[in-house]
Amino acid sequence: MRIEDHRITELRAFEHDPDPSPIGPGIVDVLESPTRIMAPIGSTVIRVPQERSAVRMNS
Numbered sequence: 728m729r730i731e732d733h734r735i736t737e738l739r740a741f742e743h744d745p746d747p748s749p750i751g752p753g754i755v756d757v758l759e760s761p762t763r764i765m766a767p768i769g770s771t772v773i774r775v776p777q778e779r780s781a782v783r784m785n786s
Contacts, residue, residue, distance in 0.1 A: 734759070735755055735758060736755065738752055738755055739751075
């Protein structure tokens with residue numbers, strides 16, 4: 728792995744892997760993509776009054 732300015736700029740295969748996946752290097756491109764999903768879809772946290780704790784609802 729190579730890091731420059733606090734960002735991952737390169738992923739390299741494990742040197743002893745006889746058949747490394749081609750997926751690794753492509754991950755670098757999607758880490759900061761504007762289309763990246765940053766949180767799970769379909770889960771919402773609703774904050775309720777102090778006498779009750781947060782309730783998680785799936786939609």
